[in-house]
Every structure is written in structure tokens, then in C-alpha cells.
Amino acid sequence: MITIQDFKKVELIVAVVRSVENHPNADKLFILRVDTGEGGERQLVAGIKGHYTPQELLGKRIIIVSNLAPATLRGAESQGMLLAAQDGEKLAILTTDKDVKPGARVG
Amino acid sequence: MITIQDFKKVELIVAVVRSVENHPNADKLFILRVDTGEGGERQLVAGIKGHYTPQELLGKRIIIVSNLAPATLRGAESQGMLLAAQDGEKLAILTTDKDVKPGARVG
Numbered sequence: 331m332i333t334i335q336d337f338k339k340v341e342l343i344v345a346v347v348r349s350v351e352n353h354p355n356a357d358k359l360f361i362l363r364v365d366t367g368e369g370g371e372r373q374l375v376a377g378i379k380g381h382y383t384p385q386e387l388l389g390k391r392i393i394i395v396s397n398l399a400p401a402t403l404r405g406a407e408s409q410g411m412l413l414a415a416q417d418g419e420k421l422a423i424l425t426t427d428k429d430v431k432p433g434a435r436v437g
Numbered sequence: 438m439i440t441i442q443d444f445k446k447v448e449l450i451v452a453v454v455r456s457v458e459n460h461p462n463a464d465k466l467f468i469l470r471v472d473t474g475e476g477g478e479r480q481l482v483a484g485i486k487g488h489y490t491p492q493e494l495l496g497k498r499i500i501i502v503s504n505l506a507p508a509t510l511r512g513a514e515s516q517g518m519l520l521a522a523q524d525g526e527k528l529a530i531l532t533t534d535k536d537v538k539p540g541a542r543v544g
Contacts, residue, residue, distance in 0.1 A: 331506045332446055337518070339439055340447055344522050393522075393531060399438045411444070415451050415500075416544065417537035424500060424543060426522050428529035434522040436531060 341397035342413070342436035344426060345372070350384035355404040362387065362412070366396065367433020375401075375408035381421040393424040393436060448504035449520070449543035451533060452479070457491035462511040469494065469519070473503065474540020482508075482515035488528040500531040500543060 345364035353359035353375065360382075362374045374394065378387075394410040401408050413424040426434075452471035460466035460482065467489075469481045481501065485494075501517040508515050520531040533541075 332448075332502075332504055333506055334508070334518075336443075337447055337502055337505060340444055341439075342520070344524075390534070395439075395444055397439055398444060399440055401441070411441075413449070413543050415533050415537050415541040417451075417541040420535065420537060422533035422535035422537045422541075424531055425534050426529035427497070427532050428527065430522050430524035430527060430529045434524040434529075436520055436522045 340395060342393055343367070343396045344430055344432055344434040344436065345392055345394045346432045347387045347390045347392060350387050352379070353404060353406055359403060359406075360384070360387070361406055364392065364394065365432040366394075367431060370433070372409040373407060374410050374412055375403040375406050376412040378412070378414065378421060378423070382423070390423070391425045391430070447502060449500055450474070450503045451537055451539055451541040451543065452499050452501045452517075453539045454494045454497045454499060457494050459486070460511060460513055466510060466513075467491070467494070468513055471499065471501065472539040473501075474538060477540070479516040480514060481517050481519055482510040482513050483519040485519070485521065485528060485530070489530070497530065498532045498537070498539075500533075
């Protein structure tokens with residue numbers, strides 16, 4: 331069990347996918363550029379290749395952990411983490427059920 | 438900034454809304470019963486009245502914080518927290534972009 335304070339340490343925001351490229355050194359990873367609102371953009375590395383095509387991702391509203399310490403994945407920096415639900419072999423990206431602007435806070 | 442360990446303390450799962458009632462003591466709150474998979478069901482109190490009708494919520498896949506200590510909101514116990522993005526006055530519930538089973542873990 332966690333407290334509401336533990337949860338509030340985690341900053342979740344809406345971001346919009348602007349570009350998708352193959353990771354040069356990893357078969358299962360995409361490198362995404364996402365719009366995080368107010369002119370901000372970030373690079374994310376996400377293990378969703380094989381589950382989504384670049385076309386399915388472009389323009390999509392996704393949910394990211396925005397205050398995670400950057401990590402380097404096979405030589406590419408990830409400035410946040412895309413959230414997805416795992417159901418056996420199926421992977422489903424988290425999104426919002428209405429159009430909200432990039433940078434919108436989740437709570 | 439937080440670490441991946443901080444984030445992993447927070448358990449997020451997919452749940453499906455099974456019933457929606459007005460909170461007897463609060464104008465802005467609904468009391469939801471949600472399916473959390475494997476026969477599990479929970480009661481959530483959510484401040485989304487005015488943004489959603491019960492009809493819009495029934496059957497919807499939502500994302501909940503499932504390991505939050507229960508809280509009592511105006512006399513009704515909430516056994517978790519529904520996640521939504523706030524964009525000014527607009528509120529948009531988090532969901533998944535594909536049909537996954539209740540109880541599916543988010544990471």
C-alpha cells in the first residue's frame with residue numbers, strides 16, 4: 331500500500347507523438363519525439379515495436395511519466411516513460427478518452 | 438525527479454466500470470463499482486460528476502491506482518483512484534487504446 335503523497339511524487343502528463351523512428355541498435359524499440367506542451371518536446375525510447383506501426387502512433391495522445399530521471403537504452407536517451415497496459419502478449423497504450431492539450435496533468 | 442523504483446511503487450491497473458451512483462452527500466462525486474479482474478470488484482469515489490454521465494461511464498475501461506490506502510470521501514470509502522487528465526475546465530479519463538482485460542497491469 332502507498333499513500334497519496336507517494337503517488338503525487340509521480341508526475342504523469344499527456345503528450346502527443348510527433349515522430350517515430352527505429353532504434354538503430356534494438357529490434358523492439360522505437361525512438362519517439364513527443365510534444366509535451368508549451369513548446370516542449372522530448373525523446374522517448376519505448377518497447378512497443380511489433381505492437382504498433384509508426385503510422386498508428388503519429389498524432390496519438392499518450393501518457394508519460396514526465397519526472398523520471400533520464401535513462402539510456404541501448405545508447406539512446408529516454409526522457410520519460412510511455413505507459414501501456416500488458417494483457418498477456420497484447421500491449422495497449424494509455425490515452426485519454428477526450429482530446430486534451432499536450433502537457434495536461436494527470437491526477 | 439524520481440527513480441524507476443519510486444514509480445514502480447505505484448500499482449496502476451485497468452478496471453471496467455460496472456455501476457455508477459450519485460454520492461448521497463456530495464454534488465460532484467460519483468460512487469463507481471469497478472471490475473478489477475479475476476472476480477475482483479472495488480468501490481471508487483470519483484469527482485467526475487458534471488463531466489460524465491453514468492451512461493458514458495458504464496462499461497468504460499479506466500485506469501486506477503490500485504495500491505493506494507483506502508480513503509473515506511464524505512462518508513464513502515474509495516478503494517483506489519481513477520486517473521484523469523485536467524485541461525483547464527475539461528476533464529478526460531485515462532483509458533487504453535485497445536480492449537484489454539480488467540486487471541491488466543500498466544507499466
